[in-house]
Amino acid sequence: MMNTGKQSLARMRTALCAALLLALCLSVPFPAAAGQTEGGIPATADWQPPVIDEAAAAAEAPWLLVVKIAQEEIGYIEGPLPNQSKYGDWFCHDLVAWCAEFLTWCADQAQQRYGVELLDVILPYSGASNGAARWFLKRGRFISPTGKTPADMKQWLIGADAYLPKNGYIPQTGDYMWIFYDKRSDGAAHSTVVEGVSRDEDGRIRVHVIEGNNPDRVQRAEYMLDDTRHIYGFGTPVKRAMTALRLYNTGDDVVLLCRYLEKAGIYEPPKKGYDTEVTDRVVTAIRKFNKKYGLPGGGMADISTWMKLYELFPDGID
Numbered sequence: 001m002m003n004t005g006k007q008s009l010a011r012m013r014t015a016l017c018a019a020l021l022l023a024l025c026l027s028v029p030f031p032a033a034a035g036q037t038e039g040g041i042p043a044t045a046d047w048q049p050p051v052i053d054e055a056a057a058a059a060e061a062p063w064l065l066v067v068k069i070a071q072e073e074i075g076y077i078e079g080p081l082p083n084q085s086k087y088g089d090w091f092c093h094d095l096v097a098w099c100a101e102f103l104t105w106c107a108d109q110a111q112q113r114y115g116v117e118l119l120d121v122i123l124p125y126s127g128a129s130n131g132a133a134r135w136f137l138k139r140g141r142f143i144s145p146t147g148k149t150p151a152d153m154k155q156w157l158i159g160a161d162a163y164l165p166k167n168g169y170i171p172q173t174g175d176y177m178w179i180f181y182d183k184r185s186d187g188a189a190h191s192t193v194v195e196g197v198s199r200d201e202d203g204r205i206r207v208h209v210i211e212g213n214n215p216d217r218v219q220r221a222e223y224m225l226d227d228t229r230h231i232y233g234f235g236t237p238v239k240r241a242m243t244a245l246r247l248y249n250t251g252d253d254v255v256l257l258c259r260y261l262e263k264a265g266i267y268e269p270p271k272k273g274y275d276t277e278v279t280d281r282v283v284t285a286i287r288k289f290n291k292k293y294g295l296p297g298g299g300m301a302d303i304s305t306w307m308k309l310y311e312l313f314p315d316g317i318d
Helices: 008-016 018-025 054-060 064-073 086-092 099-114 129-138 252-263 280-292 303-312
Strands: 155-157 176-179 190-199 205-211 219-224 231-235 241-243
Touching: 054 064, 064 099, 064 190, 064 205, 086 099, 099 129, 099 190, 129 176, 129 190, 129 231, 190 219, 252 280, 252 303, 280 303
Parallel strands: none
Antiparallel strands: 155 241, 176 190, 176 231, 190 205, 205 219
């Protein structure tokens, strides 16, 4: 969960050091969060599943242990009844579609086996794909392949100076990835965890995942990154992107914004504490800030608003 009291530079360093952490914890190359260079993505013909270094992952990137345990579960088949699985039985003692329960079970197993803290902190304790996606969205750790959140708000990678283009985020090992089957507006319908990515000869990026309950087992699967007709979005275990904020938006980033605006002398929090929703009071503060510095956002905290806040307060907020 994002701690709004952490300094902004520390958050940026978290994103920019993601590649180093992965290099420590994986025995195969993987692209960095920022930059995501073409050379860092292996050819599909050469791609191999990552081998997780348990000790390094437990110390530096515990979400990778979910991938390791998911790898161990490959080949498990439900039954004898449809939707009867040890994951559903563990989660709610019922016959249920169990793709989300499978990931939660893996996170719980990682906690028990390695003594790490994951559930309700880094990853959601959830038995529903859409609920898990909303959990990440609230914490500012949901990234859409469309470049916009379900609320149609633009996103950008931390440290970037431009908005994410369509399919601009390259998922990383340990990200959650959700699939939708009918309409994007219906939300996430199927949960997977990312093992890695590869590049086809035609330049398209292939996402390698482990998934449960498709149709009746735990298996490896592949999805094309540009298949926005099916990929709903990604949940990142650390914060890698920011999202523009406007009236009625909610989440942890709203509190962070309010704290920056307070430090800028523009916003005064109510007695109950910082706003967790962009209220009229917050919009007024955003508008004043943007006008003061000649920024184009109006009543919206867009990329220019956040970049100016980081410029004014490079050491973050106390």
